[in-house]
Amino acid sequence: MNELQKEALEEMKTAIHKWFDEQENRKDAEEVVLRTTLQVGIFNFAMLDYRPGRTRVDSSKSVGSAAGKKSMKASPFTREQILHEVQPLLVEIVRERLDKLETSPLINYRFTFQGTFATMDGLVELTVLETVYEEKKRQLLERIQSYMEEKLEKGSNPTNRLETFFLARHLLDPYLFPEPEAAKTIALFDRIQELNKEQVEALAEHRRDIIRAxxxxxxxxxxxxxxxxxxxxxRTNEYVIKPDAVFENKDEPNQPIDLLLYGAVMTIRYEPEFSKFKGQTFLELAKQLGSGKAARMLKEGSDSFSQEDVHMRHELVECKANDVFSLFTIVIRKEEAGAYERAISFILSLLRKDFPKSYKIKLKSSLREFLPIKGLAKSDTHRFFANALAYSELHPLLEEYAREAMEEYEWYEDTESEKSVMPGSYAVFGLGLSSERYFPLVEAYMDLVDDEHQLVHDKFTAVFAETYGITERSTPTLIACLLRSHDSLKLKVQPELESEDKLSLFVQQIETLSDDEAERVLYPIWGKTEKLAALARKERGPRKELIIRLLKAAGA
Structure with missing residues (x-):
């Protein structure tokens, strides 16, 4: 090696030793692995990112994203020199450090040291060293078996999320289980969900860890x-089937592809809307491999529901559901309350059985009703609920549906971004405009709505204010709406607030809010507080005092 190459190698050595020294100086390694028997080491990966003048080692697999960063100076190595001269030297350095840590909680049962190297020929990526510690592996397999038997098969108590995090990854680790037993693994994942089903938030976290694995x-x-x-x-991964790909035992039971299908369904059913496409992509790829089960699932839905659950035929209406595409297909044969009652009950029943919360309706109906709110998408889903709202006898059922359907970060799937709405929105908007009885429903909706990604509830708020004005009953609900409003909303209620009685009622409600909340509620009516302050200077008597109280409530 020439002098520049020796300097470069020294830079790599320094980075490697620095990383190992930092880890060995940790004080919490023992404490970390003692949290659960399913963890025998902290690190299973490290990456050397060599760029002259910027070299570093990191345990994050995203370190490769630094590929876009330019080196401070040119690399002195060719690709061949990295492969045949540098790599063997790095193996010796890393091996020497690892040998001292074989029984340490710092290193997992398997450790991979990778490298990305800037060269004269471009970026070179390779695995520098990979090692397996058989004794740690044996211990881990014993602990996994013990955990499955004691905590899952015999256990009856909720489990620890950290244990699910590790177990799910271990069961699908090809270095621990080269060919996973699909049926057994799926049964264990189902058991975890069964044991944790009474703790809603914890169950969601367990599912998230299973889906990630x-x-x-x-x-x-x-x-x-x-x-x-x-x-x-x-962007999303791109897949091109290999010319020599041979997929055998396509539809035999207990095959690895069953894990793909299971994961696809879990993703579709439980992941947020923006992630569901990945589950559908998995099914499409399985179909391309010749999986008949995947083809059936794409056409008819998953096996998660009975045929009676997903298909209902009646002289008034026919309903079908496909959870893979989050789709309800509804054909109204006779336009009457009974048809819509059966259709709503059909949807409600499936939502209670964990049908995806984000979905759309494909509707065949002779009616084309829409809510009296400008700016809503004129979709089939909107039309279905507007049609149903025409029947007052269905309003209690629609409220029941809405309370079940409302879910933050979920959406009806047949709307564009600026017209996106949370499930249950059309029912809530229609009911809220129909009767004061549904004001609590509107308030519950506004507590949940994702106002960072939804705008159209402002359209409802404007119509709500026009419909009810400022009254003792309507004002708390109007304020709940305004707390979720955007700067673009302009509410035309100032003329009504010329009444001292109504202004006093409004002030009393505003004074229960924090400064920031009060300012947010006042903005759609008066704009910035400076405008309200200017108005206060012009007023006299009790009205002036009321406006000053508004300003004080907003922290002005």
Whole structure:
């Protein structure tokens, strides 16, 4: 090696030793692995990112994203020199440090040291060293077996999320279980959900960890066997089936592809709207491999529901549901209350059985009713609920539906971004405009609505104010709406607030809010508080005092 190359190698050595020294100086390693028996080490990966003058080692797999960063000076190595001269030297350095840590809680049962190297020929990526500690592996397999038997098969108590995090990844780790037993693994995942079903938030976290582990296995272990994968940080993976791909035992029971199908359904049913497409993509890729089950699921839905649940035929109406595409297909044969009652009950029943909360309705009906609110998408879903709202006898059922359907971060799937609405919106808007009886429903809706990503509830708020004005009953609900409003909303209630009685009622409600909340509520009516202050200077008597109280409530 010449002097520049020796300096470069020294820079790599320094970065490697720095990383190992930092880890060995940690005081919490023992404490970390003692949190659960399912963790035998902290690190299973480190990456050397060599760029002259910027070299570093990191345990984050995203370190490769630094590929876009330019080196401070040119690399002195060719690709061949990295592969044949540098890598063997780095193996010796890393091996020497690892040998001292074989029984340490710092290092997992398997450790991979990778590298990205700037060279004269471009970026080179390679695995520098990979090692397995058989004794740690044996201990971990014993602990996994013990945990499954004691906590899942024999256990009856809710489980720890951290244990699910590790167990899900272990069961799908090809270095621990080269060929996963699909049926057993799925049964264990189902058991975890069963044990934690009474704790709603905890159950969601367990499911999230199971889905992440399944997704990682599908994308990094299963699909690359049959597809050439182009990965990107900024868009979805691209898959091209390999010319020599042979997928055997397509529809035999207990095959690895069952884990893909299971993961796809869990993703579709439980992940946020923006992630559901990944589950559908998995099913499409399985179908391309010749899976008849995947083809059936794409056409008819998953096996999560009985045929009676997803298909209802009646002389008044026919309803079908497909959870894979989050779709309800409703054909109204006779335009009467009974048809819509059966259709709403059909939807409600499935939502209570964990049908995806984000969905759309494909409607065949001779009526084209829409809510009297400008700016809402004129979709089939909107039309279905507007049609149903025409029957006052269905209003209690529609409220029941709305309370079940409302879910933050979920959406009706047949609207564009600026017209996106949370499930239950059309029923809530219609009911809220029909009777004061549904004011509590409107307030519950506004407590949930994602106002960072939804705008159209402002349209409802404007119509609500026009419909009810400022009254003792309506004002708390109007304020609940305004607390979720945007700067673009302009509310025309100033003329009504010329009445001292109504202004006094409004002030009393505003004074229960925090400064920020009060300012947000006042903005759609008067704009910035400076305008309200200018108005106060012009007023006299009790009205002036009331406006000053508004300003004080807003912290002005």
């Amino acid at each position: 399944l997704t990682d296995w599908v994308e990094n272990v299963f699909l690359p066997r049959y597809y050439d994968v182009t990965r990107s940080e900024y």
